[in-house]
Amino acid sequence: MQKVQLRRTLSLPMMTLYGVGTTVGAGIYVLVGKVAGAAGLFAPVSFVLAALLATFSALSFAELSSRFPRSAGEAIYVSEGLGARRLGTIVGLLVVLSGIVSSATISIGAAGYLNTLVAVPTTAAIVAIIFLLAAIAIWGIREAVTVAALLTLLEVAGLLLVVWVGRDAFVSVPAAFSVQPPIFDLAVLVGVASGVILAFFAFIGFEDMVNVAEEVRDVRRTMPRAIILTLVITTLIYLVVSIVATFSLPLAQISASEAPLALIYTSVTGKPPLPISLIGLVAVVNGALIQIIMGSRVLYGLAQQEQISSVFGSVNRHTRTPIIATVAVSGLVLFFALAMPLENLARLTSLVVLFVFAIVNLALLVLKTRRPAPADAVTVPLWVPAVGFVVSAFFVLFQSAEFALRLI
Numbered sequence: 401m402q403k404v405q406l407r408r409t410l411s412l413p414m415m416t417l418y419g420v421g422t423t424v425g426a427g428i429y430v431l432v433g434k435v436a437g438a439a440g441l442f443a444p445v446s447f448v449l450a451a452l453l454a455t456f457s458a459l460s461f462a463e464l465s466s467r468f469p470r471s472a473g474e475a476i477y478v479s480e481g482l483g484a485r486r487l488g489t490i491v492g493l494l495v496v497l498s499g500i501v502s503s504a505t506i507s508i509g510a511a512g513y514l515n516t517l518v519a520v521p522t523t524a525a526i527v528a529i530i531f532l533l534a535a536i537a538i539w540g541i542r543e544a545v546t547v548a549a550l551l552t553l554l555e556v557a558g559l560l561l562v563v564w565v566g567r568d569a570f571v572s573v574p575a576a577f578s579v580q581p582p583i584f585d586l587a588v589l590v591g592v593a594s595g596v597i598l599a600f601f602a603f604i605g606f607e608d609m610v611n612v613a614e615e616v617r618d619v620r621r622t623m624p625r626a627i628i629l630t631l632v633i634t635t636l637i638y639l640v641v642s643i644v645a646t647f648s649l650p651l652a653q654i655s656a657s658e659a660p661l662a663l664i665y666t667s668v669t670g671k672p673p674l675p676i677s678l679i680g681l682v683a684v685v686n687g688a689l690i691q692i693i694m695g696s697r698v699l700y701g702l703a704q705q706e707q708i709s710s711v712f713g714s715v716n717r718h719t720r721t722p723i724i725a726t727v728a729v730s731g732l733v734l735f736f737a738l739a740m741p742l743e744n745l746a747r748l749t750s751l752v753v754l755f756v757f758a759i760v761n762l763a764l765l766v767l768k769t770r771r772p773a774p775a776d777a778v779t780v781p782l783w784v785p786a787v788g789f790v791v792s793a794f795f796v797l798f799q800s801a802e803f804a805l806r807l808i
Contacts, residue, residue, distance in 0.1 A: 527738075610623065755792075
């Protein structure tokens with residue numbers, strides 16, 4: 401009997417929306433205020449600089465996804481680049497763990513958002529949300545990514561709504577900077593650097609895209625383009641949103657808010673922030689769905705490479721999705737969401753992702769010195785993964801120190 405394969409059905413527009421959805425998540429609805437608190441009126445500059453730093457790793461992922469267009473991408477990159485199959489397996493499982501913990505944390509947040517709109521017991525809300533997302537993920541990759549794409553469009557629409565209602569902020573920019581110390585002032589530079597460190601985490605997400613490589617059409621060309629388009633679109637969105645957030649209200653007020661965009665909407669329109677709250681719920685749910693899809697594909701890819709049990713590599717003949725892997729990931733998401741203290745685990749997730757960034761950049765650096773790329777692969781200069789490794793390693797050290805201090 402011929403083995404059932406994943407279905408190649410994802411186009412460049414769908415992959416780009418998938419990437420934007422996994423990057424522009426609920427974080428920007430909170431994070432923009434914190435960046436403004438750190439960088440002051442130069443918060444938009446922090447977002448642009450963070451985007452430039454993220455670009456190096458994004459380009460490394462673009463080349464590697466073109467060289468090795470398969471599921472469980474990070475595990476393959478490390479195995480092939482560093483010749484360390486066991487380390488590749490560990491990296492793959494770390495990626496799955498980060499997706500599970502992230503999705504569990506997001507699901508709890510979604511239940512919280514839902515509770516502000518409808519009185520539902522938190523446990524029941526979490527169970528219902530995760531079961532619904534698992535069912536969508538099992539339904540089919542085209543269907544699941546279509547749902548994610550529609551939710552992404554709604555997320556972006558919410559951000560653009562905030563930009564529209566706060567558009568007068570753009571007029572006040574020149575006057576505000578006329579009384580602001582220059583950016584090369586030491587205190588300003590320290591604030592901008594602190595803002596860059598915070599803003600960098602708003603760009604994490606593009607790495608999830610490579611794990612659906614076996615379901616993408618013309619993957620060697622489509623995946624790199626989708627990664628780059630995701631980063632460009634995300635940067636533009638963050639830039640205009642950060643300008644509105646920074647110049648619409650006093651910095652002390654916007655930085656102290658846990659829902660800065662809802663605060664802007666209410667302050668400008670005088671109306672309750674119901675549209676922003678609803679879209680915030682959508683953003684949270686969308687992030688959880690994409691993490692479940694990503695985690696199941698990594699398990700599938702590891703099974704296909706015979707690095708874990710082959711049971712996770714089976715594909716349903718009707719849905720053409722890895723149902724067992726999806727159920728396993730969803731079950732662990734439910735377990736973590738209901739049973740585990742997630743505050744430190746959520747911080748640990750970003751540390752794991754940054755460690756993966758560092759080692760993937762190192763893998764490409766070594767690979768480029770040892771093996772030429774296929775003729776039809778997208779390639780980047782050698783210095784790109786070198787800078788990507790240095791940037792990622794710095795953030796790993798920074799996050800490790802911060803995480804250790806929080807545990808003390």
